[in-house]
Amino acid sequence: xxxxxxxxxxxxxxxxxxxxxxxxxxxxxxxxxxxxxxxxxxxxxxxxxxxxxxxxxxxxxxxxxxxxxxxxxxxxxxxxxxxxxxxxxxxxxxxxxxxxxxxxxxxxxxxxxxxxxxxxxxxxxxxxxxxxxxxxxxxxxxxxxxxxxxxxxxxxxxxxxxxxxxxxxxxxxxxxxxxxxxxxxxxxxxxxxxxxxxxxxxxxxxxxxxxxxxxxxxxxxxxxxxxxxxxxxxxxxxxxxxxxxxxxxxxxxxxxxxxxxxxxxxxxxxxxxxxxxxxxxxxxxxxxxxxxxxxxxxxxxxxxxxxxxxxxxxxxxxxxxxxxxxxxxxxxxxxxxxxxxxxxxxxxxxxxxxxxxxxxxxxxxxxxxxxxxxxxxxxxxxxxxxxxxxxxxxxxxxxxxxxxxxxxxxxxxxxxxxxxxxxxxxxxxxxxxxxxxxxxxxxxxxxxxxxxxxxxxxxxxxxxxxxxxxxxxxxxxxxxxxxxxxxxxxxxxxxxxxxxxxxxxxxxxxxxxxxxxxxxxxxxxxxxxxxxxxxxxxxxxxxxxxxxxxxxxxxxxxxx
Amino acid sequence: xxxxxxxxxxxxxxxxxxxxxxxxxxxxxxxxxxxxxxxxxxxxxxxxxxxxxxxxxxxxxxxxxxxxxxxxxxxxxxxxxxxxxxxxxxxxxxxxxxxxxxxxxxxxxxxxxxxxxxxxxxxxxxxxxxxxxxxxxxxxxxxxxxxxxxxxxxxxxxxxxxxxxxxxxxxxxxxxxxxxxxxxxxxxxxxxxxxxxxxxxxxxxxxxxxxxxxxxxxxxxxxxxxxxxxxxxxxxxxxxxxxxxxxxxxxxxxxxxxxxxxxxxxxxxxxxxxxxxxxxxxxxxxxxxxxxxxxxxxxxxxxxxxxxxxxxxxxxxxxxxxxxxxxxxxxxxxxxxxxxxxxxxxxx
Numbered sequence: 001x002x003x004x005x006x007x008x009x010x011x012x013x014x015x016x017x018x019x020x021x022x023x024x025x026x027x028x029x030x031x032x033x034x035x036x037x038x039x040x041x042x043x044x045x046x047x048x049x050x051x052x053x054x055x056x057x058x059x060x061x062x063x064x065x066x067x068x069x070x071x072x073x074x075x076x077x078x079x080x081x082x083x084x085x086x087x088x089x090x091x092x093x094x095x096x097x098x099x100x101x102x103x104x105x106x107x108x109x110x111x112x113x114x115x116x117x118x119x120x121x122x123x124x125x126x127x128x129x130x131x132x133x134x135x136x137x138x139x140x141x142x143x144x145x146x147x148x149x150x151x152x153x154x155x156x157x158x159x160x161x162x163x164x165x166x167x168x169x170x171x172x173x174x175x176x177x178x179x180x181x182x183x184x185x186x187x188x189x190x191x192x193x194x195x196x197x198x199x200x201x202x203x204x205x206x207x208x209x210x211x212x213x214x215x216x217x218x219x220x221x222x223x224x225x226x227x228x229x230x231x232x233x234x235x236x237x238x239x240x241x242x243x244x245x246x247x248x249x250x251x252x253x254x255x256x257x258x259x260x261x262x263x264x265x266x267x268x269x270x271x272x273x274x275x276x277x278x279x280x281x282x283x284x285x286x287x288x289x290x291x292x293x294x295x296x297x298x299x300x301x302x303x304x305x306x307x308x309x310x311x312x313x314x315x316x317x318x319x320x321x322x323x324x325x326x327x328x329x330x331x332x333x334x335x336x337x338x339x340x341x342x343x344x345x346x347x348x349x350x351x352x353x354x355x356x357x358x359x360x361x362x363x364x365x366x367x368x369x370x371x372x373x374x375x376x377x378x379x380x381x382x383x384x385x386x387x388x389x390x391x392x393x394x395x396x397x398x399x400x401x402x403x404x405x406x407x408x409x410x411x412x413x414x415x416x417x418x419x420x421x422x423x424x425x426x427x428x429x430x431x432x433x434x435x436x437x438x439x440x441x442x443x444x445x446x447x448x449x450x451x452x453x454x455x456x457x458x459x460x461x462x463x464x465x466x467x468x469x470x471x472x473x474x475x476x477x478x479x480x481x482x483x484x485x486x487x488x489x490x491x492x493x494x495x496x497x498x499x500x501x502x503x504x505x506x507x508x509x510x511x512x513x514x515x516x517x518x519x520x521x522x523x524x525x526x527x528x529x530x531x532x533x534x535x536x537x538x539x540x541x542x543x544x545x546x547x548x549x550x551x552x553x554x555x556x557x558x559x560x
Numbered sequence: 561x562x563x564x565x566x567x568x569x570x571x572x573x574x575x576x577x578x579x580x581x582x583x584x585x586x587x588x589x590x591x592x593x594x595x596x597x598x599x600x601x602x603x604x605x606x607x608x609x610x611x612x613x614x615x616x617x618x619x620x621x622x623x624x625x626x627x628x629x630x631x632x633x634x635x636x637x638x639x640x641x642x643x644x645x646x647x648x649x650x651x652x653x654x655x656x657x658x659x660x661x662x663x664x665x666x667x668x669x670x671x672x673x674x675x676x677x678x679x680x681x682x683x684x685x686x687x688x689x690x691x692x693x694x695x696x697x698x699x700x701x702x703x704x705x706x707x708x709x710x711x712x713x714x715x716x717x718x719x720x721x722x723x724x725x726x727x728x729x730x731x732x733x734x735x736x737x738x739x740x741x742x743x744x745x746x747x748x749x750x751x752x753x754x755x756x757x758x759x760x761x762x763x764x765x766x767x768x769x770x771x772x773x774x775x776x777x778x779x780x781x782x783x784x785x786x787x788x789x790x791x792x793x794x795x796x797x798x799x800x801x802x803x804x805x806x807x808x809x810x811x812x813x814x815x816x817x818x819x820x821x822x823x824x825x826x827x828x829x830x831x832x833x834x835x836x837x838x839x840x841x842x843x844x845x846x847x848x849x850x851x852x853x854x855x856x857x858x859x860x861x862x863x864x865x866x867x868x869x870x871x872x873x874x875x876x877x878x879x880x881x882x883x884x885x886x887x888x889x890x891x892x893x894x895x896x897x898x899x900x901x902x903x904x905x906x907x908x
């Protein structure tokens with residue numbers, strides 16, 4: 001027996017020695033949880049399923065479930081090409097048929113789970129092993145030969161039903177987006193620990209490794225190990241849909257520009273600096289500009305703000321930030337043309353003390369004292385907008401685009417810094433989007449709840465006699481409208497290029513977007529920021545749409 | 561001249577001077593089964609299986625109907641015609657045509673497993689076979705009818721224990737009868753929507769032995785509905801008709817429920833991948849059993865299924881038809897759906 005086989009054997013033995021109640025401990029219990037979370041239409045049912053799972057499952061599995069549902073991923077032992085190759089081999093199907101199936105299902109893990117032959121017996125002699133067993137094994141086989149990996153994957157598939165195969169494949173291929181919010185998970189954990197939900201939210205954020213962290217370490221009453229990098233959960237605002245007059249006395253409110261960057265948290269603790277994005281991604285090493293800040297900020301400081309490129313305190317378009325994201329080698333030119341900065345607007349920790357329960361006015365005052373004397377161009381104090389009457393603000397809002405902002409943040413001066421999205425104290429008041437009328441020319445099937453429906457579209461504007469594609473959009477129609485468009489696509493498809501159908505250019509849509517920038521990667525020469533379908537212009541014909549000239553004018557006005 | 565031509569009115573047999581499942585009015589229409597995308601209004605005369613006749617009378621009204629039994633032979637202008645069980649819904653038939661030693665089979669909609677009501681699908685040897693492909697992708701593999709019935713039954717029992725009303729949506733001809741058979745094994749409190757009640761009554765009158773069901777009317781009280789099972793057509797899902805039920809959960813019986821995304825889109829509490837159409841192994845089994853040299857693939861995943869058949873060495877081509885709405889999502893008022901929507905309006 002090889003060393004590897006020995007290792008696996010040991011894991012199995014260890015596992016069998018552990019005493020667990022049968023049903024929800026295996027992967028099957030986790031698969032059932034995922035099924036309920038994915039199909040249940042009621043929040044209370046989901047919450048109940050989570051609480052039930054957390055009260056029965058193995059501690060090591062719990063840690064992984066928390067990790068998976070907050071966006072962490074296990075080691076990727078095999079790639080998707082290998083998975084697909086093995087799947088079609090086992091199922092005895094040609095590769096193209098896998099492709100067709102995938103385009104209809106819209107999810108790789110699910111496609112594989114549906115194509116594999118049925119498990120031979122329904123009364124399986126071998127129970128599936130716990131969740132952490134599979135994840136540990138992924139780590140063990142990561143560096144092993146392909147034959148060993150293949151043997152493990154194929155053997156595992158053989159022991160599983162379709163539901164279990166689905167979650168098993170999901171563990172390999174990536175994120176669990178199954179309709180459970182972090183908030184819901186936190187609430188379910190709060191139900192059977194004595195910790196406050198906000199404390200739990202803080203504990204499970206940041207930089208911890210689910211393969212080495214125990215459930216007790218993660219959620220015990222007094223943590224023994226201090227993680228200095230740990231960010232606070234972000235406080236998120238709701239959109240203000242009504243007139244700001246409804247907010248009452250202007251003296252109670254502080255207004256700031258709403259910047260179009262990446263929300264971030266800057267932490268200086270234990271003489272180290274950490275910058276987190278709202279997506280809980282550590283950004284510190286991605287932007288060398290931040291390295292010098294370690295010596296600028298006092299220890300025990302946490303700032304809330306915006307990660308955004310700027311020159312002379314003037315923000316640069318989001319499209320430029322995108323040119324820096326994911327770039328490994330930053331050139332001198334990058335640093336000069338697109339310097340990444342941090343617009344600070346809140347103070348969450350000062351002098352090693354949690355300031356989140358102090359009123360905004362107090363936090364702001366200390367923030368100003370802290371930031372104003374700094375000479376670095378990298379941290380900028382996000383200004384407070386002076387105004388006396390709401391209608392002044394309404395007028396000022398129209399200049400947002402010139403300011404490089406996308407509207408205002410309106411915050412109650414007495415507000416504490418809360419956890420998650422809460423209504424009442426913080427509002428975002430965004431400017432109206434830019435819009436353009438265009439015609440749909442290509443369609444593709446969607447994924448997830450839009451599987452087997454044509455819901456991803458490419459749109460074109462007119463350039464003389466030609467139609468020039470300029471953007472794709474996936475959202476903005478109701479389910480009913482999507483079904484209607486889907487049926488149009490099925491009846492009016494002209495040609496097929498893989499999963500893409502070219503469609504008779506007939507349906508006109510108004511596309512809304514937040515910004516526009518020059519782009520040489522696109523045929524049209526422009527790239528839109530956050531495009532989505534605003535409405536279906538059933539009142540318009542394809543010859544009444546906007547032109548490429550119109551787009552270029554918009555680029556001239558808003559894209560510089 | 562081929563025995564069957566694909567015309568803008570439907571499948572046409574020029575030699576026999578008749579059409580099969582035409583979508584426009586014709587003189588003589590041979591009907592495979594009573595679903596509204598196959599049995600359409602307006603033709604001068606209809607030929608169908610005797611089980612299909614009461615369904616056509618209910619849906620198309622009084623017309624000249626001629627009926628045959630399975631395996632019985634009749635001739636039209638020299639073309640030898642016989643009907644054979646298709647296993648899709650009650651009365652559903654494949655139609656076999658023979659002329660000058662050449663045999664074609666039009667299968668209509670079919671499934672190869674026996675659901676206990678629709679008869680056992682018969683493999684008919686032929687030169688040319690016309691097959692549907694509603695679920696012509698290998699991701700579609702159904703559980704056995706017994707297993708699916710068990711799934712539905714345990715879901716209902718759980719709901720009853722939780723004091724919830726179970727609403728099951730199933731197409732009014734075919735799946736509704738299957739579902740009713742299955743749930744009658746675990747409960748006597750079965751209520752149905754008017755559209756399903758009408759089909760049920762027509763079948764009872766024709767001599768079918770079916771479980772007792774109650775029609776949901778305005779007199780039906782919440783107390784009666786509490787903990788009961790209500791069977792409704794897909795178009796009733798989310799309607800005001802349904803919303804008045806007390807504390808209910810919705811389960812959808814449809815082959816499309818095989819894929820998670822569809823169940824999530826429909827926002828249902830439970831999805832049961834139950835279909836009256838053949839799954840992928842069923843389609844392949846049926847095509848191979850005919851021994852046909854040439855296969856025409858209609859409504860569904862035509863391109864995919866015909867390409868696969870060609871790769872297996874069975875010559876196959878795609879044909880566009882206007883069939884294939886009975887498994888639709890119920891969101892678009894399809895030909896099949898409209899009828900139920902109208903019935904719904906009558907009930908409102």
